[in-house]
Amino acid sequence: MLRNVFTAAVITVTVALLNFSASAQDAVKIGLILPMTGGQASTGKQIDNAIKLYMQQKGDTVAGRKIEIILKDDGAVPDNTKRLAQELIVNDKVNFIAGFGVTPAALAAASLATQAKIPEIVMAAGTSIITERSPYIVRTSFTLAQSSTIIGDWAAKNGIKKVATLTSDFAPGHDALNFFKQNFTAGGGEIVEEVKVPLQNPDFAPFLQRMKDAKPDAVFVFVPAGQGGNFMKQYAERGLDKAGIKVIGPGDVMDDDLLNGMGDAALGTVTAHLYSAAHPSAMNKEFVAAYKKAFNSRPGFMAVGGYDGIHLIYEALKKTGGKTDGDALIEAMKGMKWESPRGPISIDPETRDIVQNIYIRKVEKVDGELYNVEFATFEAVKDSGKTKK
């Protein structure tokens, strides 16, 4: 069995060769863990693109130190996330870990952030409890509570009496459902049917059939970024739009990334969300144009989460004068306010979560393309999902 030894030797040498990790002492390293493959790959790509764009625009030096991004693919599998985060912290000695395309990934890395005292910047995941899991977590994405409570209120006030809900069966889905129900029923509405669809490979057709049979005024939908298009196609095919059943929900289902491909069935859908590519601010117009030029596609809310996340890191470093002490950075981030392509945002000093405007928007055709056009604004919405003390 000499072959075994030889093979093992070859492998050992290869491993040794791969093991060099000389690093510039002066660079600030950011471990970016994103789903670049698998079902959530579009989220990972958007965030990666947005960060690249930001660094192109603003340069890669802050407070006299160079910024180095180490990108790792976790495929949205939490044990990969944990191992990658551990390796980044222990081997590459990163000063920040960032990204986290899904809730379980963000949660898996939480204990590491606490142990290593390194800021964890969540740029995509949306469940409320995430920021409670570690005092080093700061979020720049959104929470489902923010959008779901607003749309719940809006629906109750705008003549929608009966709603059937369709949500994905995972933590953000549960958040979306619960907060919507809470506000909608408080406003006098009635939930006639509740369906939870599996997260992987959902075929909406039979579920939509159930909804149609329940004859609601509107369907409240939450599916993760990437599945919205599928849903709308099935919705149209089943004839729910002809039956007068509207679609409402948090804006995830009308993600700008996919909106244009959905066809006219999406027209008139009202959603509440943090970002629309049609947001009428000068900064956003520039952002969308630059993103389109660089990546040939429209930025969605995930891209904005990444863009603001890297901005937060830059600003925090400026505030601490380039020092990378975890506690100092977190203190610097608390209470920070700035103008983002989505509107004005800030980091809540108590919860380290994002506070932002939520807009109610309707899908309309602008210049031959579909956009979420904003028509109402709720300012400085905090996350209402934190555990009541």
Next chain:
Amino acid sequence: MSALPDVSSHAIARARWRPSEIAFWILVLACAFLFPSRYLIMTDILRLALFALSLDLILGYAGIVSLGHAAFFGVGAYCAGLLALHGIITEPVLALVAAGLVAMVLGFLTSFLVIRGVDLTRLMVTLGIALLLEALGERFSNITGGTDGLQGIEMAPILGMFAFDMFGKTGFFYSLIVLFLLFLLARRIVNSPFGLSLRAIKNNPLRASAIGVPVNRRLIAIYTLSAFYAGIAGALFTQTTALASLDVFSFEKSADLMLVLVLGGTGYLYGGLIGAVAFKMLQEFFSTITPQYWLFWIGLVLVVIVLVGRERMHRWALWLPNLVIRQFAGRKAVVAVPESDAP
């Protein structure tokens, strides 16, 4: 292979520890000290190796194809996770064994489904069982945590003394010891008369039963044992990562496992170990170079390996060592292709 007088001395000769095997294990142990910063990925490799070993027991020695071995892995993982989470058994080694036993029971119960039918049927039945368990896990998400998985698992120190640390050192040595002990056990079993009868069954079940080997009973026994090993691999996974989510049952896990084993070669126990190292290192190598498209390069490597053929690759790899050995020993018969699926 030089001709040996009879089967029993042949079997005894095979069962002796060869110097290359000893060198292999020393090399593995040395890795712990050579690469102190890579404990995590090495632990990953060890767990995968144990899992692959469990599949080798049925695939390489008994000829049962299974695409659903993740079922037992997953059961072991969730068992260990739930035991730790609810504080029922806090000592990791006990929990490990308990989880393995639960997986073993499941293996025993499902073995009756697996002994019927041809290869393709077995493939689908085993896959079906794994997928069924995944669907069940989803259904009872209040117990399993659903897609999000079990949260907040905290592992107590092993034997009360060795706590799990962030660098993965404890986890690595724990996994290494478990792997080694189970490997010894497996080695003993496959070189026993029981193991030989399995090889007979794999080659020709009809002939084996004609000479009096109780085919079904043997298959059930090895399948159950393999489930035990897979369950322990799963429990090890949860204990060293403090995570358990529905991915443990996924089709990808079983498929990756098949790849690992076929890469390394079946039927000589070391195939799983070598395949695990090769696969993980390749994956790590490619995903560092291209975090997004590493799948392409791995696919290319697999295609090339199959087209070139493992035998040819062995010959190329062994060319230099053979040359050296021939200088010293002057004999022609050196290192044979060790796989038992050579006719």
Next chain:
Amino acid sequence: MTTLFTILFDGVAYGMLLFVLACGLAVTLGLMNFVNLAHGAFAMTGGYVCAVLVNQSGWPFFAALPLAFVSSALIGVALERSLYRHLYTRSHLDQVLFSVGLVFMSVAAVDYIMGSSRIFIKLPSALEGQFDFFGVGIGRYRLMIVVICGLLTVALQLILAKTRFGSRLRAAVDDPRAALGLGINVPQVFAFTFAFGCGLAGLGGALSAEILGLDPYFPLKFMIYFLIVVTVGGSSSITGPFLASLLLGIGDVAGKYYVPKLGPFVIYTIMIVILIWRPNGLFGRAATR
């Protein structure tokens, strides 16, 4: 009551789609005993070809469908002549490794070229929405699928039963050695059938973009369903996979409607039960090699 018919109709449409996708695999497996797990990749290719033609080059949908078939068939021929041919005599495990490697390559390549998001094909407006048939809602697109796949199935059955090529194929599936002995050019029969099977997969892929969703991970996501169809149906005829796909389609849709919490549970249980009862599939016969 009308909902029952809608569900039945939906299930039939889904089942027929699966059949078109999977029958190539059934024939490949039954004929040459070759496990081609890359079958889904041919489906994906056809789907993307159709999408690009319709979305970017402005072809009408019905003109792009045949091209999806042809492009997948051509790729099938090219790969068969260059790569697959060398692996016919290898063990099943090697074939699995090879085809999985091909799948990985195709998934990553499509991801690179077309991006990771799900892709939609712009349908002609005649195919959108539903119409009412005595109170039962019939989706237009699904109706088209049923029609096209139904015609294909009938055509396939006719080819198998009434043409000389069909009888050569049936002989080769039953017993290749005897067929060779009778002067049937089995390798040629196989090459042609393989290409045809890939073409069908490509057509199925184009049709399934609306229903199943087309993205770079399509081959990995749906491989399980194809395998289920082929194993439950048996690989020695096409009636077997046809009935198996219908069963699978109806079972899946009905399961999700009536017991949404247990959705996927239903198909897997059905499959395991059938395989225990009939290990060679519903209509299979034990291989004579």
